[in-house]
Amino acid sequence: MNIHVEARNVVKRFGPTTALNGAKIEIAEGETHALVGRNGAGKSTLVSILTGLQRPDEGEVRFSGQAAPALADRDAWRQRVACVYQKSTIIPALTVAENLFLNRQSDGHARINWRKLRARAREVLDTYEVDVDAQALAGDLSVEQRQLVEIARALSFGARFIILDEPTARLDGPAIERLFTRMRSLREQGVTMMYISHHLDEVYEICQSVTVFRDARHVTTRRVADLPHDELVAAMTGEATAAYEAREHTPGERVVLRGAGLSLTGRYTDIDISVKEGEVVGLAGSASSGKVGLAETLVGLRKPDTGTVEVNGTRVRPGDVPAAIRAGLGFVPEDRHHEGFVPLLSVGENATFPIARKLGRYGLVSPARRRATAERMIAALDIKTEGPDQPVGDLSGGNAQKVVFARALVDDPTVLVVINPTAGVDVKAKQALLGAVEDAVERGAGAVVVSDELDDLRICDRVLVMFHGRVVKDVPRGWTDHELVAVMEGMEE
Known part of the structure; x- marks a missing residue:
């Protein structure tokens, strides 16, 4: 099993708060790997480190066995990893083609060849089976279509590792199924994915492995098929410790x-x-x-x-x-x-x-x-x-x-x-x-x-x-x- 993405012993502090404390994750090449945990577990901080937006105070990140690029080398990070966030980063006033090739419209030339840009966009959309008009305004797309365009944009940089952060939060049932179908297709093409969701039923449907964070630490990594539902929930919650002694109430009728x-x-x-x-x-x-x-x-x-x-x-x-x-x-x-x-x-x-x-x-x-x-x-x-x-x-x-x-x-x-x-x-x-x-x-x-x-x-x-x-x-x-x-x-x- 080849490890595509690895974070080792990552520590990240923000003032007196320790957001990650010796955290780790290993994601195999070509798998869809879930990262789950309650709010405050450290998931978002890990994402910021895996995408090069934050530098860990301790520990390291490696892609295919090689050390992560310097934070300042944004092109190198884009070629390795991309994140599709719950809140879209698509610019509504631009076309799909312009969003796909934002800041690289000219393809190295002084002037933009708009016909060539649209052709390149159509090629990317066709490659990843995104049924969207390259000339359409991004603001006219559905939430589902914008997500697919963001995935296609990430892959067009050459990244083979995609992080999907709560991708189904704003999708209905049929749209979720279509997204999962597209994810399975991408996995067959060798794309590695990290999937973050509060909906654990989705983890069992789409992921092969799952890592649990709790209180800024790594708790467990297991194959999904070998992890019963109640054990996954228990790993996320840990021992319950009530911080407040609740009083009994006697509600009235009004x-x-x-x-x-x-x-x-x-x-x-x-x-x-x-x-x-x-x-x-x-x-x-x-x-x-x-x-x-x-x-x-x-x-x-x-x-x-x-x-x-x-x-x-x-x-x-x-x-x-x-x-x-x-x-x-x-x-x-x-x-x-x-x-x-x-x-x-x-x-x-x-x-x-x-x-x-x-x-x-x-x-x-x-x-x-x-x-x-x-x-x-x-x-x-x-x-x-x-x-x-x-x-x-x-x-x-x-x-x-x-x-x-x-x-x-x-x-x-x-x-x-x-x-x-x-x-x-x-x-x-x-x-x-x-x-x-x-x-x-x-x-x-x-x-x-x-x-x-x-x-x-x-x-x-x-x-x-x-x-x-x-x-x-x-x-x-x-x-x-x-x-x-x-x-x-x-x-x-």
């Missing part, structure tokens, strides 16, 4: 949040969701499951194609965040840096945004009332700050996230929607933030928790698991990591 018949093209389809007072409902799934898009629809950040949202019995106009907040909703967004706070403004200003109208008369905010409210929230959430006047941008990540929570909770909402609430914070801050959600629930609020972290979901009374834009299971409290991940990855039997 529904405080309801979504009915919600659909949004490319995100999710035909979703019904209801949350009662005193209840915590989780949303789980892979990055392409639609869970974040659904949560953002519930709070008004996204406008659905169909369906309605009600907060406390009031139907909220689609895509209207202020209306949702007025109806009694509090919201912690996915990206605190861009959506959660204004870094140059103070802790007090950020924490009291939603109730500024209540802190004074005639459109003026009373500084004393704002300070008093901010101090109350600082104490309630144990925010480590010099005081209400300190800029949020000066706080640590965990304390900045607590300010985002303060903003969500300052008006005592009856519905709380939080997305990845503990991302990038330490264990102590995680406990405080999850405790804040449960405190709100004990006061009678209903909550929706969307998270990639299994420990965040332990506070939920039930977890709705989404897969390819649909809710596939309602999992009650008491699940194990293995059970929940199996459903999230489409591996439940």
Whole structure:
């Protein structure tokens, strides 16, 4: 067996964070090899190293037994490896031919011979059986067609190793089958592929071998045919260690949040969701499951194609965040840096945004009332700050996230929607933030928790698991990591 791609003992650090810790992978020539792991396992960092975008702090990468090129030699990297990312790199305003030969249109000559360029493009498309017009605008292509053009472009450089990063995330069933047919054809032509997906059923359908990363380390590499489903899930999850002691909740009868018949093209389809007072409902799934898009629809950040949202019995106009907040909703967004706070403004200003109208008369905010409210929230959430006047941008990540929570909770909402609430914070801050959600629930609020972290979901009374834009299971409290991940990855039997 000839090894086409090898990474040995790779270490990569970003400040205090170790993204890869002695990681390794070996991919045989002409095979399709899966790389799987939970979020944060180190997959994306390995991809950046295998494609020459990052230099490892320790370890090495080899192609067909030879050391990887210098990072500055981009042509040499393109001749060895290419990555087709979930987010397309095709330029919509250019034709297919122009995208295929971007930055090499002239073929070494001073002027571009457009007839020859189109002929070269047609030859590449025919070679790799891509049924697309070379003169068509790339922006008019389907997602499936753009992916195939990207694969053809990569192969046209001479690369015989292709990384496919979540290639089915935006494809429907028939398109996925066509992609797999094309991948099998490429493998027969000797192309080596690394396949990254959260959908483990696809690993068993298209791959010959699989490598599992967990917590920045290599866990195992096995032949797919010899690896039972439950062992693969166990390798990904490891030993479950609950970071937070969840409280029992007793939901009431009143529904405080309801979504009915919600659909949004490319995100999710035909979703019904209801949350009662005193209840915590989780949303789980892979990055392409639609869970974040659904949560953002519930709070008004996204406008659905169909369906309605009600907060406390009031139907909220689609895509209207202020209306949702007025109806009694509090919201912690996915990206605190861009959506959660204004870094140059103070802790007090950020924490009291939603109730500024209540802190004074005639459109003026009373500084004393704002300070008093901010101090109350600082104490309630144990925010480590010099005081209400300190800029949020000066706080640590965990304390900045607590300010985002303060903003969500300052008006005592009856519905709380939080997305990845503990991302990038330490264990102590995680406990405080999850405790804040449960405190709100004990006061009678209903909550929706969307998270990639299994420990965040332990506070939920039930977890709705989404897969390819649909809710596939309602999992009650008491699940194990293995059970929940199996459903999230489409591996439940």
